[in-house]
Amino acid sequence: LSVNQYLRDHIRTVPDWPAPGVQFRDITPLLQDAKVFRVLIDAFVHRYMDPSMRPDVVAGLDARGFILGAVVAYELNIGFVPIRKKGKLPFTTVEETYELEYGSATVELHTDAVKAGDRVLLIDDLIATGGTMMAGKKLLERLGAHVMEGAAIVDLPELGGSARLKESGLALFTLLDFA
Ligand code: 5GP
DSSP states (O other), X not given: OOHHHHHHTTOEEEETOSSTTOEEEEOHHHHHSHHHHHHHHHHHHHHHHSGGGOOSEEEEETTHHHHHHHHHXXXXXXXXXXXXXXXXXXXOEEEEEEEOSSSEEEEEEETTSSOTXXXXXXXXXXXXXXXHHHHHHHHHHHTTOEEEEEEEEEEOGGGSHHHHHHHTTOOXXXXXXXX
């Protein structure tokens, strides 16, 4: 059994959530089993432990990106910074608004979260339209950081997000695709 298949077997698909017609890919079964959680985290840690791939800092996207990103950063012995939905961060922030299917969303980052020239690994659980990860990339770049790669457990390639992110010059590392 490959690592990818093992992880795939621990993603739960919930039909019609949060809205009719949506097939939500629920990653919580990957977290709740100690063995699966370790295989999951190690898949990322292994890649970024390599000296040529080592980031200076991990940035996690609200909210499931915090779970993954914080543990990966801890294992790499580097720092973690959160990119949060608007209104949650107490210090001065930069913010970025992006379009959703219905309406828009705004994410924020503390202005001292990264330094100019930092090599940042940007992590979330899943890439759909890519809007969330693109907004995170823009925030980090506005502070002068270099986003060396975007990483996620799941890519939904049919929504075109990963293609758009790659076109913008962002390297991507994902473990699984779902049609
Ligand atoms: P995007 O901005 O790429 O359209 O959507 C990705 C964001 O929405 C991520 O932060 C992700 O957590 C959340 N998301 C959208 N669809 C799903 C899904 O099916 N499963 C999970 N786990 N997250 C999703």
